[in-house]
Amino acid sequence: xxxxxxxxxTLSVQEGDSAVIKCTYSDSASNYFPxxxxxxxxxxxxIIDIRSNVGEKKDQRIAVTLNKTAKHFSLxxxxxxxxxxAVYFCAASTxxxxxxxxxxxxxxxxxxxxxx
Amino acid sequence: xxxxxxxxxxxIKTRGQQVTLSCSPISGHRSVSWYQQTxxxxxxxxxxxxxxxxxxxxxxxxxxxGRQFSNSRSEMNVxxxxxxxxxLYLCASSLGIMADGYTFGSGTRLTVV
Numbered sequence: 001x002x003x004x005x006x007x008x009x010t011l012s013v014q015e016g017d018s019a020v021i022k023c024t025y026s027d028s029a030s031n032y033f034p035x036x037x038x039x040x041x042x043x044x045x046x047i048i049d050i051r052s053n054v055g056e057k058k059d060q061r062i063a064v065t066l067n068k069t070a071k072h073f074s075l076x077x078x079x080x081x082x083x084x085x086a087v088y089f090c091a092a093s094t095x096x097x098x099x100x101x102x103x104x105x106x107x108x109x110x111x112x113x114x115x116x
Numbered sequence: 117x118x119x120x121x122x123x124x125x126x127x128i129k130t131r132g133q134q135v136t137l138s139c140s141p142i143s144g145h146r147s148v149s150w151y152q153q154t155x156x157x158x159x160x161x162x163x164x165x166x167x168x169x170x171x172x173x174x175x176x177x178x179x180x181x182g183r184q185f186s187n188s189r190s191e192m193n194v195x196x197x198x199x200x201x202x203x204l205y206l207c208a209s210s211l212g213i214m215a216d217g218y219t220f221g222s223g224t225r226l227t228v229v
Contacts, residue, residue, distance in 0.1 A: 043120070043206050043208075043221050044159070044220045045220070104161065108158045
């Protein structure tokens with residue numbers, strides 16, 4: 001089955017710096033890659049996603065890049081703010097291409113701390 | 117617009133008991149998935165329903181089961197609870213039949229003692 005590896009497990013940055021979190025996946029049939037942010041006491045919140053037919057997607061301070069050949073994708077947060085502090089999860093899904101339908105395989109998570 | 121609602125938020129059960137968790141998806145959403153979140157194993161897929169049909173099941177023992185009703189609300193049941201079942205159980209819903217755009221609820225924190 002699909003396996004998703006996420007690095008680093010913890011990331012500490014100063015306010016205003018950039019943060020990068022990287023994930024690799026094993027199943028070449030995966031075609032949908034979302035990123036979730038989870039704050040304490042809450043469920044994961046979708047912040048950005050990308051499909052396999054797109055190499056990069058940006059939404060204000062957040063961007064995601066995908067390298068299908070290398071089977072890795074990354075989350076980039078620019079001009080970080082203290083409210084960006086949370087746990088971030090990457091995930092992968094094969095969608096309609098296989099039998100996984102609504103199944104997401106998650107990475108282990110990255111604890112991001114932004115210091116004022 | 118109301119989000120995904122999970123009840124109860126917290127639950128304490130004794131080993132050997134059974135428990136039922138409830139999930140009300142966003143209005144109009146027909147796909148519901150369940151995930152177990154623990155510090156050691158992270159987020160793991162339990163099962164997924166679309167229009168009352170279970171389309172996919174994760175690698176969990178048969179003690180874990182679920183169902184979806186005609187109004188898209190879903191329940192999951194865990195029988196013969198074990199200490200290792202202590203976790204945050206998350207429900208997510210989406211409009212379509214795929215994994216994209218899933219909205220998660222805040223979860224039910226289950227503690228087995």
